[in-house]
Amino acid sequence: MSGSLGGKGMKRFDIDGLGEKLLRKFAGSSSRRSFLTKLGATIVAAPAFPLLPVSRASAATKDRSPEAKTAFARNAQTKDDTKCDYWRYCAIDGSLCSCCGGGMSSCPPGAEPSPVSWVGTCINPDDGKAYLIAYRDCCGKSACGQCGCDNTDRETQLYMPQLNNNVIWCFGTKSMEYHCSTAVLVGKAS
Amino acid sequence: MISATTMAGIGRLAGAAAISLLALAAAQAQPAAAPAPAATMAPVEPEEPFTHKLPEWSPHWGFVRGGWENGGTRIWNGDTGKMVGLVSTGRWSDLALDPKRRFIYVSESIWTKVNRGTRQDMISVYDPVNMALVTEIPLPGRLIIGTMKNNFVISDDGKTGFVYDFSPASSVIVVDLEKRKVGQVVELPGCASLVPVTGIGFSALCSDGTIATVAVGPKTSTVSHSQPFFKAAEDGVFDFFTYDRTKGEIVTLTYTGLLRTVKLGAAPTIGDAWSIQAAAGVRPGDTRPLDINWFPGGRAATTLHRATGMLYVLMHRGEYWTQKADGEEIWVVNMATRKVVKRVPLKKPIGNIEVTQDAKPLIFLSGDGGLVQVMDAATYEIKHDIERGGGGMIVVPDVD
Numbered sequence: 001m002s003g004s005l006g007g008k009g010m011k012r013f014d015i016d017g018l019g020e021k022l023l024r025k026f027a028g029s030s031s032r033r034s035f036l037t038k039l040g041a042t043i044v045a046a047p048a049f050p051l052l053p054v055s056r057a058s059a060a061t062k063d064r065s066p067e068a069k070t071a072f073a074r075n076a077q078t079k080d081d082t083k084c085d086y087w088r089y090c091a092i093d094g095s096l097c098s099c100c101g102g103g104m105s106s107c108p109p110g111a112e113p114s115p116v117s118w119v120g121t122c123i124n125p126d127d128g129k130a131y132l133i134a135y136r137d138c139c140g141k142s143a144c145g146q147c148g149c150d151n152t153d154r155e156t157q158l159y160m161p162q163l164n165n166n167v168i169w170c171f172g173t174k175s176m177e178y179h180c181s182t183a184v185l186v187g188k189a190s
Numbered sequence: 191m192i193s194a195t196t197m198a199g200i201g202r203l204a205g206a207a208a209i210s211l212l213a214l215a216a217a218q219a220q221p222a223a224a225p226a227p228a229a230t231m232a233p234v235e236p237e238e239p240f241t242h243k244l245p246e247w248s249p250h251w252g253f254v255r256g257g258w259e260n261g262g263t264r265i266w267n268g269d270t271g272k273m274v275g276l277v278s279t280g281r282w283s284d285l286a287l288d289p290k291r292r293f294i295y296v297s298e299s300i301w302t303k304v305n306r307g308t309r310q311d312m313i314s315v316y317d318p319v320n321m322a323l324v325t326e327i328p329l330p331g332r333l334i335i336g337t338m339k340n341n342f343v344i345s346d347d348g349k350t351g352f353v354y355d356f357s358p359a360s361s362v363i364v365v366d367l368e369k370r371k372v373g374q375v376v377e378l379p380g381c382a383s384l385v386p387v388t389g390i391g392f393s394a395l396c397s398d399g400t401i402a403t404v405a406v407g408p409k410t411s412t413v414s415h416s417q418p419f420f421k422a423a424e425d426g427v428f429d430f431f432t433y434d435r436t437k438g439e440i441v442t443l444t445y446t447g448l449l450r451t452v453k454l455g456a457a458p459t460i461g462d463a464w465s466i467q468a469a470a471g472v473r474p475g476d477t478r479p480l481d482i483n484w485f486p487g488g489r490a491a492t493t494l495h496r497a498t499g500m501l502y503v504l505m506h507r508g509e510y511w512t513q514k515a516d517g518e519e520i521w522v523v524n525m526a527t528r529k530v531v532k533r534v535p536l537k538k539p540i541g542n543i544e545v546t547q548d549a550k551p552l553i554f555l556s557g558d559g560g561l562v563q564v565m566d567a568a569t570y571e572i573k574h575d576i577e578r579g580g581g582g583m584i585v586v587p588d589v590d
Contacts, residue, residue, distance in 0.1 A: 070479050071509045116358065142305055143281075145259070152514050157429040158338065158382040160397045160422050161356060168282075168334045171358050176334050177305040 070153050073123040084149035086183075088133050091120030091155050093165035094181035097138055099147035105184040107138035113182070114139055115172045118162055121154060121189045130189040136182050139170035144180040243319050244275055247291050249546050249589050252554035254562050254580030255279060255337060264580055268552040268564045271574030275321060278314075282334045284342035286351070288367075289435070289588045291318055295367075297342040297353050299334055313351060313365060327370050329363055331355045337583050338383070339430040339490045345386040346435045350406075352384045352392045362392065364406055376404055376411045383429035385440055387454045395429060395442075397422045401458050419460045420444060425477060428486070428513070432494040432501065435588075441494055441501055441525065443486055445513045446475035449501075449523070466503060470521060470530035477510045487515040488541040490583050493553075495545045495567065499525040502553060502567075504543055505533075516541045516557055520570075534570045538563075544584035554584045 066074055076087035081098045088104065089096070101108035117134040124131060156163040170176040250268040255261065263277040263285055279285050283298035294316040302308045311329040316322065333341060333356040341354040344367070351365040360381060364373045381396040391406030399418030404411050420427045420442075427442045427450075434440070438454045443466070451461035465474035467484055475483050484505045486492070491504035504517025516539030522532040540557040551567040562579030563572050 066480075068479060070511050072511070074479075140306060143258070148258075150514055153511050154423075155511070155513070156423060157395070157426045158335075158341075158354075159380065159395045159429065160426070161358065161360070161382070163423070166335050166338070167356065168336075170334070175301060175306045176299075176309065177301065178334075 069123060072151055072153050073125070076123070076125050078124065078126050082147055084147070084151065087124050088122050088131075088183035088185065089149055090122035090133070090151050090153040091118075091163075091165055092135050092181055092183055093150045093152075093155075094137070094148070094178070095144040096147040096149060097144070097180040097182045100138075100144035100180045102138060102180065102182065105136075105182050107182065108141075108144070108180065110141055111138035111179045112140040112173045112175075113137075114170050117169050117184070118165055118167065119186075120163075120183075132186040132189045134184040134186050135165065135169070136184055137169045138179045138182060139173040140175040140177055141179040143178055146180075241320075242275075244321060247318065247587050249548035249587055250552050251587055252544065252546075252552075252562070252564070253277065253285060253287070253585040253587075254554065254556050255285065255582030255584070257558070257560055257581035258336070260560075261337075261582075263582075263585075266554070266562060266564070266574075266576060266579060268546065268554065268573070271564060271576055273579075277316065277321070279337075281336065284337050284353075285583075285585055286342050286344050287585055287587055288318075288348045289344060289346055290348050290590075291587055292348065293324070293367075294318060294321070295342070295344065295351065297329070297332055297351075299332060313353070313367075315367075315370070325370055327365060327367075327372070329353060329355075329365070329372065330375060331357055332363065333357075339583060340383040340385060343384045343386055343392070343433075345392075346388050350386070352386065354382055354384055354394075356382070362394070362404070364391075364411075374406070374409065374411065376406070376413070378402060378404065378413065383431070385431070385433050385454065386435075388435070388438060390454075390456055393440075393454055393458065395427055395431075401452060401460075403454070403456060403458060405456065414457075416458050416460060419450070419463075420448075428491065430490040430492060432492050434494055434496050436496055441492065443492055443503065445485070445510065446477060447484075447486055448475075449525075449528075451525070464528055466505075466521060466523060466530065469523060469528050470533065475510070479509060482507060482509060484519075484521075485510065485512055485515075487513050488517050488543070489514070490542045490544070491517060493543050493545045494525075495551050496547055497549065500531075500545075500567075501525050502543055502545055504540055506539075514541075517543070520553070532570070534565075537572075542582065542584050544586050546586045547589045554586065556580045556582060556584055 072090050081104045107113045114137045117136040120133045122133050155165050168178045252266045253263050255263045261281045263279045265275045286295045296314045299311045311332045313327040315324040344351050351367050353363040355361045362376045366373045381394040381402045383395045385393050391404045393403045396402050399420045400415040402415050404413050425444045425446050431440045431442045440452050442450045447466040448463040450463045453459040467474050488504040493502050501523040503521045505521050506515045506518045520534040521530050524531050540555045542556045544554045546552045553565040553567050555563040560578040560581040562576040564574040
């Protein structure tokens with residue numbers, strides 16, 4: 001149910017305002033300040049948001065030498081998206097939808113994609129560039145249970161939920177039951 | 191209509207049965223053929239089925255949650271290695287025990303049609319003897335995340351529960367556990383991971399590097415923040431911090447291994463930070479890639495024995511950003527002297543650790559594959575290896 005959370009006692013909230021469109025817009029041109037301003041107008045008045053996708057981008061330093069890369073980035077591959085070391089999965093936690101009848105950026109049959117996501121910044125080993133990745137859960141079905149991965153590059157704790165990979169990001173779907181996770185490429189991080 | 195053939199068949203069956211019964215009777219009539227001393231003979235008297243009660247709670251019990259595929263929480267007796275019962279905890283739930291051991295609480299979310307239908311959030315209340323459901327306290331929501339150590343906590347007097355919600359706006363549901371109803375919902379943007387604060391309300395860690403303190407009033411609450419003391423994105427404080435109710439303190443630990451004590455209160459006192467690696471004579475942890483060192487990590491990787499001030503931390507070798515990696519060693523930290531007094535190698539990777547609070551403590555460990563281990567905290571000897579014992583978060587009963 002895009003655009004509202006529905007559900008018993010849940011707060012109404014502009015889901016799309018937090019969704020992929022916003023990330024894409026940010027990835028394209030927004031400065032950090034303008035992004036935060038827009039987000040701040042949408043989300044609750046948090047005391048500080050130094051922590052949104054931006055800091056992921058800054059955390060993935062522009063120095064892409066092996067000495068500057070995380071262990072995951074040094075060993076990531078670009079050929080097989082059903083393996084946990086596929087480059088986009090640097091901060092994913094859950095079953096890979098590509099092992100569950102879906103794809104890297106698409107849900108398996110009958111599952112509903114969440115309009116919101118947590119985010120990561122992963123380095124593509126083919127071009128050495130950093131990209132923003134939106135980890136969107138597919139929801140409304142029992143857990144897929146295949147290809148469980150838990151990668152933690154720049155993953156933070158629950159008080160920074162947008163960078164935490166434990167949260168079930170099924171807000172705004174008909175059912176919050178978790179099925180699997182996708183890794184949607186949003187754009188270049190720098 | 192029953193055919194003659196069928197009747198003949200029944201007759202044959204009846205005949206055969208009669209012969210069998212006769213043979214059985216003949217066998218029973220010859221007790222000398224099957225001598226069985228009464229002392230070793232299995233009971234043969236007719237029985238009535240019944241349901242056990244839980245025995246008196248032991249401080250050596252460990253409530254160990256199953257893994258992702260099996261969310262029930264098994265209660266293990268650390269002395270015997272035997273299971274004494276199970277708490278029904280579904281995948282989307284958090285378990286909390288009343289500090290006085292009067293109730294077992296499960297904060298949980300279900301749907302009326304299993305994976306669809308109407309969502310229902312509640313605290314299910316169980317009695318500690320029969321484990322019967324006493325009541326359900328409806329909640330206006332709660333975060334669905336599996337389970338986390340500090341998402342559902344109870345005040346020291348057992349009267350108030352605090353349930354973390356994220357919808358995705360962050361708030362805390364304050365529950366009156368005596369009246370068994372929700373008191374109020376406190377908006378708490380940018381903060382999570384809760385701890386009760388006696389006489390005040392509760393505190394939570396925040397994304398701006400502060401600790402928030404919420405003074406809970408009868409109808410409304412006020413929120414205040416400390417000065418920032420950690421960098422959430424660069425070297426965050428683990429949300430599985432330990433709480434010592436006797437001192438009103440928490441011990442926090444960062445990804446790189448910085449320990450710190452925070453005295454809770456209306457205005458928390460933030461202690462200075464010190465390196466767990468340095469306390470062991472090892473180079474302090476760093477955020478740089480390719481810097482192989484010992485780092486803390488796991489799902490619930492710290493536990494404090496209050497009376498002795500010993501902190502037990504799961505540590506592993508690796509690079510930074512391995513904060514969920516299972517522990518390869520337990521580092522025992524004397525919080526008073528700020529020294530690592532023992533490093534205990536683990537034979538299998540362990541993600542969760544919890545120490546009992548009695549005078550002869552046991553350490554419960556759980557890891558992938560459902561392994562539960564019980565370790566003597568004095569000798570570090572493994573007392574029990576329990577296969578399929580759990581694998582998830584561990585809770586132990588409080589002691590007076």
